[in-house]
Amino acid sequence: MTDAQPIWTRPARGSRGPTPGHSRDEIVRAAIALADAQGLPAVSMRAVATALGTTGGSLYRYLSSRDDLLDLMTDHAVGELKPYPEPEGDWLDQMLRLALRQLDLHRRHRWLSDVAQRPSSVGPATLSWFDHCLGTLAPTGAPTTAKFEAIAVVTGTVILFSRDRDAAAASATPFTGLDPATYPHLTAALARPGPPPAGDLFERALRSVLTGLLERPGRSGFGESGEKLVAEAVHPPDR
C-alpha cells in the first residue's frame, strides 16, 4: 500500500481478496492503548502487531507507514473532544472551555504532545476542532492570521501545561547543589519558593494571551479596511 494520497482518502481495503482479519480502527485502538500504557516509543509496528496477534509486516496491508498510524491515532484521540462544550458566555469564556477540554485530552493521552510537533497529515476530527475554534473566535473580528496564531498558541499552552508534573519532577533533581555565585537568582528562588500564585496559571495565561492577540486594540491596531474584509469573510452563513 504505497499511495501518494493521504490516508484519509485512501480506501481501507479493495474489493477482490479475502476479508481482512483486522481493520484500521482496531489497529489504531491497539496502538493508542499501547501508547497510553507505555508511551509513544513503545508503539512499534511489531508491538502493535503482536498485540493484535499478527506480525509486523502484516500491518502494511492496512497502513503505508508508521507515520500513517500516528496520524490516525492523533485524529482518533482528537475525536474524543466531541461533543464540544455548549456555547455559553462570551468568546473568551467559550475558548477557555475548549482549551480546558483539550488540556484534559492531553492529560489522558500524554503521547499527544509528542506526536503533535511532527509534520503530520491533518485528519477530519482535527479539522472539525479547528473549524469549531475558528467559529468561536469569529465574534472577535480579528484577522484570520491572528486567529490561526491564537489557536496555535492555545494548543502550545495546552501542551506546556499538560507536561507540568513531569517537568516539575524532572527539573527538581538537577537543581540541587548549584553555586549561588554563578546562579544568584535561581538559587534564591529555589531557597525561598514563595507562595503559589493566586488563581489558575493556565487560565491566566490563556486569558491574557487571547485578549492580547485577538481583542481590538484602541485604534492603532488592525487596519480599518482590513476589519471590514475580515468581518465579511468570517461572518458565517448559519451563525
Add this chain to the structure above:
Amino acid sequence: MTDAQPIWTRPARGSRGPTPGHSRDEIVRAAIALADAQGLPAVSMRAVATALGTTGGSLYRYLSSRDDLLDLMTDHAVGELKPYPEPEGDWLDQMLRLALRQLDLHRRHRWLSDVAQRPSSVGPATLSWFDHCLGTLAPTGAPTTAKFEAIAVVTGTVILFSRDRDAAAASATPFTGLDPATYPHLTAALARPGPPPAGDLFERALRSVLTGLLERPGRSGFGESGEKLVAEAVHPPDR
C-alpha cells in the same frame, strides 16, 4: 563510559592513556553542523563519527549515550545567547529582547525545538540563561512559580513562532478541497484570508501573556468566573 553522574560533572578524559584524537567540543561542533544542515534525524552516532573521520563506536569514549550528545549540543547552542542584551527599559521590554534573541537562536538552529521537548539534563549555559531571565523578572515581585511558568511560556512561544514558516507551508497543502458544509469557518477563512495583522504577533503574544502572568492581579478582571468554568468543562474527574 557508563557513569551515573550527568555529563557536565564527568571528566572528559582520564590521565593514563594516549592523548585522544578528538574532544567533546569537536564532536559537539560536528553534530551541530550536521543538525543545522540536515536536521536532527541526520545526527546519528555513525554519521557524526564519519564526519570526524572515525567510527561510530569510538564516540563512546567521549560520551556515554546519544542523549548526552543532544544535551551537549543544546547547551552549546544556548551558549550562543551570550552576551545577554544590555538592560534597558522596564522588565517587559527587557524580557522581550531576551525572547527575540532566543527566537533568533531557534531560527539559526531549527533542531533546538525538536530537542527541547525531551527530558534532558540541563547544562550550565541553560542554567545561566534561566538565571538571567529570573533576574529580569525580579522587579515584578511575582511568585516564583509564576516566574518559572512565564519563562516556560516564553520558550514555548519562541518554539511556536520559530516553526512558523514550516508550519504555514505544510498546513497549506492539505487545506485544499475542503467541504464548506462540514468546515464552514475554515473554508471561509481560507477563501478570504484577509490582511496580515498589524504589528508583530510574536511581540503582542508575549507582552500580553507576560503581563497576564506576572503583573499583580487585583484590578485585572479574572478570578471569579474562571474557577467555575474549570469545574464545568472537564467531565472526567482527573483534576
Add this chain to the structure above:
DNA sequence: GTTAACTGCAAACGCTGTTCGCAGTTTACA
C-alpha cells in the same frame, strides 16, 4: 619494568521501519 588505564577500531547484538516473495483466498470478467 611492570601494570593498570586508556584510545581506537571492527565486529556484533538487538532493535527499528519497511520490503519482498510466497502461498492461499476471493472476486471480476470473458
Add this chain to the structure above:
DNA sequence: TGTAAACTGCGAACAGCGTTTGCAGTTAAC
C-alpha cells in the same frame, strides 16, 4: 464456468539505528 487479477497473511530479509564487547596498541603511574 474458467481464468486471471487482486487481495490477505506470513516469514524472511534489508538497511539503519544505539550500544556493547573484545582486541591490539599506547601512555602514564608506581
